[in-house]
Amino acid sequence: QVQLVESGGGLVQAGDSLRLSCAASGRTVSSLNMGWFRQAPGKDREPVVTISWSGASTKYADFVKGRFTISRDNAKNTLYLQMNSLKPEDTAVYYCAADPSYAYFKAAEYDYWGQGTQVTVSS
Secondary structure, rough: OEEEEEOOOOEEEEOEEEEEEEEEEEOOHHHHHHHHHHHOOOOEEEEEEEEOOOOEEEEEHHHHHEEEEEEEEOOOOOEEEEEOOOOHOOEEEEEEEEEOOOOOHHHHHHOOEEOOOEEEEOO
C-alpha cells in the first residue's frame, strides 16, 4: 500500500512561486510512476505533469510548460512540483498520484492519491 501526503499549497499573488511536496510511504518514489494533477471547482481533475519511475520520461500539460517543474528526492522519498509565474487560472486543489504500472497522463488510471493541497492565486 502506498500513502501520499501533499503539502506546500497556499495563497499567493499572480507571478509568485510555490513548491509543492508529496511525501510517499509504503514504496519508494523511484519505483513508482507519479504525477501531479489539479482540480478546480466545477471542473474535472486534470493532469499537470507526470514522471516515469526511472525519471527518464516526463510529460507536461501545455498550460504549464516553461512554468512548472517536477522533480523528486529519492533520499527523502518525496516528489516535488516547483510552480513559477503563477496565474489566477492555476487556482485549484493539487493532488499527487502514483501508479506502479505506467506514467499515465490520465487521472482515472492512477491507483494511489494524496488528500490534495489548495493553491489559490490572486490577481
